[in-house]
């Protein structure tokens with residue numbers, strides 16, 4: 001017998017946008033119709049085979065059969081510190097400044113749980129990866145301060161608008177717009193951090209390795225007083241491995257670890273070892289060949305779809321980072337999404353990323369070339 005369970009009021013949120021997209025995709029698949037899914041940023045490419053080897057080897061290690069360390073295995077944290085020095089030139093203490101995560105998403109939510117009291121202000125960009133304003137604010141009873149990102153400013157926030165925030169979430173290279181942060185912006189941001197010692201800057205670099213022309217800089221190159229989030233998901237096309245890490249200012253990292261100790265028991269060791277194998281494969285700031293291949297494929301697909309859409313009059317925010325295309329359709333956003341869906345193309349409405357995303361659409365080129373080409377043909381036929 002089912003009883004009516006009343007969920008906690010804080011869960012009184014609209015359905016998580018990507019869960020809703022997954023449901024729509026399953027519906028189309030179940031009906032037998034062809035599906036061209038450009039919605040969720042979930043790469044179709046395989047992780048490097050040396051990651052699978054690392055996992056298989058680690059499975060045979062008896063330590064993998066026991067609880068992992070919540071903050072992360074010491075050797076894996078050392079790999080993070082070594083990578084950080086080679087990639088960004090920043091020294092990190094593996095014992096005080098690193099926490100391994102069950103994917104960046106988990107840490108982005110738990111850092112708010114560790115730092116935000118009810119009523120505290122949480123500044124989140126608009127549009128943004130929804131976790132910041134949901135898990136990072138609503139679920140901890142914070143007060144959201146939406147900071148508009150607009151094309152005129154290259155989707156960078158006006159930092160003078162950020163006042164009294166307990167946490168400021170920022171993310172470059174950016175989901176959903178693909179925007180990148182220039183060095184002068186990072187200098188300004190470091191200054192804001194200095195002026196606001198009670199604020200925690202949560203700088204999300206989940207796409208740090210998905211920039212096609214220049215490697216993005218870490219905020220920790222500009223200030224030590226921030227927490228930066230990284231992920232194996234996009235770097236290695238390994239979203240299913242569920243592993244990422246946070247690095248940065250020791251007191252904030254320690255608060256995050258304290259919160260995690262109450263809630264989870266860490267990432268299974270074989271997947272931590274996969275992360276270490278990926279980071280150890282870097283030669284200084286140069287990634288292994290697989291990352292160059294991923295960049296080449298995503299960049300080519302982005303150009304293919306952007307060119308096709310632009311030719312048909314769509315206003316594209318062109319960038320050389322991430323596997324997302326962010327384009328403007330104006331008042332037609334939801335009808336356009338619905339017309340695309342009728343023809344089997346699944347896209348993400350811009351308003352799912354915040355009210356300032358209204359009028360925009362995100363397409364993710366994380367589907368095979370043929371799917372992207374077929375979707376381009378369908379979408380350009382909709383105008």
Ligand SMILES: Cc1ncc(COP(=O)(O)O)c(C=O)c1O
Nearest residue numbers: 103104105129175206231233244
């Ligand atoms: C900006 C951003 N941060 C974090 C994540 C989550 O990464 P992970 O798979 O490591 O949880 C995503 C996933 O789409 C993202 O877009």
